[in-house]
Amino acid sequence: xxQLAESGGGSVQAGGSLKLTCAAxxxxxxxxxxxxxxRRPGKEREAVATIDSYGTEKYAxxxxxRFTLSEDNAEKTLYLQMDNLKxxxxxxxxxxxxxxxxxxxxxxxxxxxxxxxxxxxxx
Numbered sequence: 001x002x003q004l005a006e007s008g009g010g011s012v013q014a015g016g017s018l019k020l021t022c023a024a025x026x027x028x029x030x031x032x033x034x035x036x037x038x039r040r041p042g043k044e045r046e047a048v049a050t051i052d053s054y055g056t057e058k059y060a061x062x063x064x065x066r067f068t069l070s071e072d073n074a075e076k077t078l079y080l081q082m083d084n085l086k087x088x089x090x091x092x093x094x095x096x097x098x099x100x101x102x103x104x105x106x107x108x109x110x111x112x113x114x115x116x117x118x119x120x121x122x123x
Contacts, residue, residue: 022111
């Protein structure tokens with residue numbers, strides 16, 4: 001069974017940067033169908049940056065050009081570099097994964113979630 005642990009959140013001023021870390025454990029972890037989500041105050045959870053079952057990185061329009069995914073596959077770790085942060089990026093950020101190899105082209109179902117890490121951006 002895969003477990004995820006996020007870290008790296010904090011409070012920054014607008015224009016600042018943070019790097020979130022998602023450390024995975026478990027034998028069945030796959031980088032495919034893994035990614036970052038967030039829940040902003042008063043809003044539904046949304047995908048921020050994900051890796052689909054083809055291995056393609058996908059980014060939400062609101063963060064394109066500012067956030068970047070990176071990985072350390074040997075350490076089963078997924079990172080989210082967040083630059084030029086804006087107050088509207090304030091949210092609880094979650095790492096999620098399907099928990100097993102999905103098969104190329106499969107629909108991603110995010111079955112395993114971390115506990116989240118809070119990001120607060122002040123103006």
